[in-house]
Amino acid sequence: MSECFRVENLSYSYPTEEGAAPHRALDHISFSVEEGSFVAILGHNGSGKSTLAKMLSLILFPDEGSVWLRGRNMSTDDITEEDVLRARREVGMAFQNPDNQIVATVVEEDVAFGPENLGLPPEEIRRRVDEALAMVGMTEYARHAPHKLSGGQKQRVAIAGIIAMRRSCIIFDESTAMLDPVGRREVMDIIEKLNREEHITVLHITHYMTEAVRADRVIVMDRGHILMDGTPREVFSQPEKLWAAHLDVPQTTELLYAMRQHGLDVQLDIFDPDECASEIAAAISRR
Amino acid sequence: MAEIELKDVSFIYGAGQPYEIRALDHISLTIGGPAVTGFMGHTGSGKSTLVQLLNGILKPSDGQVLLDGKDIWAEPKKIRDIRFRVGLVMQYPEYQLFDETVRADIAFGPKNMGMSKEEVDARVLEAARFVGLDETLLDHSPFDLSGGQKRRAALAGVIAMRPEVLVLDEPAAGLDPGGRREILTRIRDYQRASGSLVILVSHSMEDMALYCDRVVVLSHGKLLLDGDCASVFSQYETLLDAGLDVPQITYVAAALARYGIDIGRDVYTVKYAAQRLSEKLGGGAS
Amino acid sequence: MNLDITFGQYCEGDSVIHRMDPRAKIIAVLLYIVVIFLAKSFAAFGLLTAAAVVLVLLSGIRPRIILHGLKPLMFILLFTVVLNIFFIKGTTLLFEWAFIHVYLEGVFNALLIALRIVLLLVSTSVLMTYTTTPIALTDGLEQLLSPLKRIHIPVHEFSMMMTIALRFIPTLIEETEKIMNAQKARGADFSTGSLIQRARALIPILVPLFISAFRRADELATAMECRCYTGGEGRTRMNVLHAHARDVIACIGICLLGAGVVLLNRFGAYMLSW
Numbered sequence: 020m021s022e023c024f025r026v027e028n029l030s031y032s033y034p035t036e037e038g039a040a041p042h043r044a045l046d047h048i049s050f051s052v053e054e055g056s057f058v059a060i061l062g063h064n065g066s067g068k069s070t071l072a073k074m075l076s077l078i079l080f081p082d083e084g085s086v087w088l089r090g091r092n093m094s095t096d097d098i099t100e101e102d103v104l105r106a107r108r109e110v111g112m113a114f115q116n117p118d119n120q121i122v123a124t125v126v127e128e129d130v131a132f133g134p135e136n137l138g139l140p141p142e143e144i145r146r147r148v149d150e151a152l153a154m155v156g157m158t159e160y161a162r163h164a165p166h167k168l169s170g171g172q173k174q175r176v177a178i179a180g181i182i183a184m185r186r187s188c189i190i191f192d193e194s195t196a197m198l199d200p201v202g203r204r205e206v207m208d209i210i211e212k213l214n215r216e217e218h219i220t221v222l223h224i225t226h227y228m229t230e231a232v233r234a235d236r237v238i239v240m241d242r243g244h245i246l247m248d249g250t251p252r253e254v255f256s257q258p259e260k261l262w263a264a265h266l267d268v269p270q271t272t273e274l275l276y277a278m279r280q281h282g283l284d285v286q287l288d289i290f291d292p293d294e295c296a297s298e299i300a301a302a303i304s305r306r
Numbered sequence: 307m308a309e310i311e312l313k314d315v316s317f318i319y320g321a322g323q324p325y326e327i328r329a330l331d332h333i334s335l336t337i338g339g340p341a342v343t344g345f346m347g348h349t350g351s352g353k354s355t356l357v358q359l360l361n362g363i364l365k366p367s368d369g370q371v372l373l374d375g376k377d378i379w380a381e382p383k384k385i386r387d388i389r390f391r392v393g394l395v396m397q398y399p400e401y402q403l404f405d406e407t408v409r410a411d412i413a414f415g416p417k418n419m420g421m422s423k424e425e426v427d428a429r430v431l432e433a434a435r436f437v438g439l440d441e442t443l444l445d446h447s448p449f450d451l452s453g454g455q456k457r458r459a460a461l462a463g464v465i466a467m468r469p470e471v472l473v474l475d476e477p478a479a480g481l482d483p484g485g486r487r488e489i490l491t492r493i494r495d496y497q498r499a500s501g502s503l504v505i506l507v508s509h510s511m512e513d514m515a516l517y518c519d520r521v522v523v524l525s526h527g528k529l530l531l532d533g534d535c536a537s538v539f540s541q542y543e544t545l546l547d548a549g550l551d552v553p554q555i556t557y558v559a560a561a562l563a564r565y566g567i568d569i570g571r572d573v574y575t576v577k578y579a580a581q582r583l584s585e586k587l588g589g590g591a592s
Numbered sequence: 593m594n595l596d597i598t599f600g601q602y603c604e605g606d607s608v609i610h611r612m613d614p615r616a617k618i619i620a621v622l623l624y625i626v627v628i629f630l631a632k633s634f635a636a637f638g639l640l641t642a643a644a645v646v647l648v649l650l651s652g653i654r655p656r657i658i659l660h661g662l663k664p665l666m667f668i669l670l671f672t673v674v675l676n677i678f679f680i681k682g683t684t685l686l687f688e689w690a691f692i693h694v695y696l697e698g699v700f701n702a703l704l705i706a707l708r709i710v711l712l713l714v715s716t717s718v719l720m721t722y723t724t725t726p727i728a729l730t731d732g733l734e735q736l737l738s739p740l741k742r743i744h745i746p747v748h749e750f751s752m753m754m755t756i757a758l759r760f761i762p763t764l765i766e767e768t769e770k771i772m773n774a775q776k777a778r779g780a781d782f783s784t785g786s787l788i789q790r791a792r793a794l795i796p797i798l799v800p801l802f803i804s805a806f807r808r809a810d811e812l813a814t815a816m817e818c819r820c821y822t823g824g825e826g827r828t829r830m831n832v833l834h835a836h837a838r839d840v841i842a843c844i845g846i847c848l849l850g851a852g853v854v855l856l857n858r859f860g861a862y863m864l865s866w
Contacts, residue, residue: 135828395777
């Protein structure tokens with residue numbers, strides 16, 4: 020498989036007031052992301068995860084190190100504004116506040132905004148808009164005013180706007196953080212569908228463990244460093260490490276961990292309630 | 307401890323217009339002890355409307371809101387005094403910060419109460435301590451604080467009024483797990499220290515389970531369930547139907563029952579599940 | 593939550609008027625306004641009232657909604673009526689008491705002026721605000737004004753600004769209400785005190801509101817950039833405006849109405865004095 024993103028030795032500090040020590044948001048980070056994978060980036064507030072997202076979507080540029088998009092180094096000096104714009108056509112970005120990314124007063128007009136900027140012919144835009152709205156299950160709201168929708172619905176409209184631009188890679192920057200449980204579920208289902216069915220590369224930045232377990236790979240950030248990097252099973256089987264980074268583990272893991280303390284021989288890397296119950300039942304019967 | 311009673315309260319948005327919405331439909335409810343009461347419900351269930359009725363930000367279309375047995379709208383001109391007694395922290399309260407320093411912002415409420423400068427200063431310090439805001443931050447601009455600190459400063463702005471009832475609408479929304487735990491723990495500690503009545507609105511059953519003594523569930527403007535955590539959460543199918551998220555651990559408990567390990571239907575925290583399971587294990591081993 | 597925002601209130605529908613080209617509607621409304629001001633006689637106003645009724649029926653908008661929209665106008669209507677009744681001098685004295693003289697002409701004038709205001713509001717709102725989405729309206733305006741681009745007037749940018757303003761007005765109104773409630777909960781008082789005190793009381797609302805608006809603007813700009821927005825250059829539209837026969841017919845119809853009005857002015861029982 021080919022590589023979608025690569026970051027090498029990436030560092031970034033936010034400018035601070037004079038005299039104050041610079042706050043290093045990212046500290047020499049390196050990793051790469053395969054085309055078509057679903058990666059969750061996990062971390063508490065201030066761990067550097069959102070800074071990383073802004074680097075990958077070329078909104079911020081590194082102090083040190085480089086960001087590679089599909090084999091092209093986007094951090095050299097000879098990268099022009101033109102190049103950045105072209106690169107943005109490949110990477111879609113969904114943000115946290117659903118209100119602040121919707122431009123138009125009608126849902127379908129908003130979804131059309133991106134394709135219109137690409138200069139596509141009207142019939143093609145129409146087709147893509149209808150397709151994108153169907154994909155996020157918002158067809159019946161096509162003519163509605165966005166401000167009357169729920170948070171989850173707004174976020175789905177925003178995602179449709181990205182799908183309509185046919186992005187092969189989408190970064191979700193805490194797109195579920197402001198939603199209620201129902202909205203979160205709706206958006207996660209769509210994110211998963213985009214990856215599994217449409218083979219879109221997904222980078223999902225979140226602090227919800229239950230969302231991270233749905234990814235193929237989890238990168239845990241802590242104070243500008245990568246603390247852990249692996250499959251959800253590998254990452255969540257080390258609860259002590261996550262707790263130390265002020266993160267939670269899925270409740271199944273937490274229970275299995277407690278059972279282990281009670282002397283039960285159970286595995287920790289189980290996230291499905293049913294499997295968790297069967298693991299405990301099996302361990303009890305083995306005793 | 308103060309007591310709030312809702313007597314057959316209804317609230318209608320845009321009454322008399324073609325698009326009127328009945329947000330609350332004949333709610334009767336008494337909230338007194340136990341100390342922390344939780345309101346749960348899906349978006350649009352009416353819970354945010356309900357909390358705004360408690361301190362007279364909204365006026366019921368029908369019915370009465372009683373504070374210690376007195377109708378809060380008996381003297382509409384004195385509604386401000388009710389607002390000082392029933393403190394309300396709205397959703398994402400950090401967006402209400404406005405003053406030049408954190409200190410001045412927290413002082414806004416106490417100043418409106420007409421306190422002397424010394425009293426106001428003392429209240430600010432006390433409130434900052436309760437929410438865990440470092441004293442050195444008080445002279446900073448509120449807009450230079452981190453997200454979690456802003457939230458706590460806004461909370462301090464209400465606590466500084468020393469309300470008899472503290473109502474919080476989704477105080478932990480948008481915070482990471484660490485921030486969530488911190489702010490909710492602070493609220494519970496504040497309740498214990500001040501002896502005030504606390505009403506907490508949340509989507510999260512985990513939060514309810516950990517921090518509330520009593521849970522009231524609203525759905526489509528009506529009371530759906532009311533009781534202690536155990537009795538409410540044991541009816542998780544009803545909660546699911548009402549658009550709420552049930553903690554994973556409750557499903558684990560249900561699945562365990564299918565494997566013949568019954569730890570009860572009222573399991574909603576990991577700690578409790580682990581405790582029940584270990585009791586079972588102890589029994590099984592002997 | 594649910595606020596009553598009559599501002600630019602669009603009513604969902606699929607009538608002939610809904611389907612008209614927004615450019616045609618803008619032209620039609622301008623023509624219609626001229627026609628309304630041409631009318632002077634009872635007969636001419638009769639024709640216009642009939643035309644307005646036809647317009648409402650064609651649009652399928654419920655009369656109740658239109659009446660509701662007229663409510664805020666009540667004061668102006670009353671004011672003009674009173675002004676005309678008491679200050680227009682004529683020949684037929686109806687009523688006299690101390691310094692107050694009411695003439696028949698004054699009553700007629702008051703009626704016709706009131707009718708003119710109502711007709712203006714009803715027909716423009718039916719032709720435009722109730723049946724055209726704000727975005728279609730800005731699109732139409734952008735296209736009508738596009739010749740101005742040649743003399744370097746940023747027509748696209750203005751229309752983009754309009755669209756974004758329309759998109760965010762409800763959001764900001766909602767936000768204002770939230771902030772007001774939050775400050776009220778801390779004992780803020782907006783309704784008593786001197787004018788200066790009241791103005792000062794607005795600071796706790798305006799500061800957070802501006803900060804939030806700037807934050808929104810910033811985030812929106814980033815989001816738009818991420819969606820490849822680089823201004824009007826090279827941008828296409830999903831909905832291309834097409835003028836149909838009905839659009840031409842509507843404009844011709846209004847011109848004919850104007851001719852009818854001018855004609856009926858001659859046969860009117862009473863001529864409006866201004």
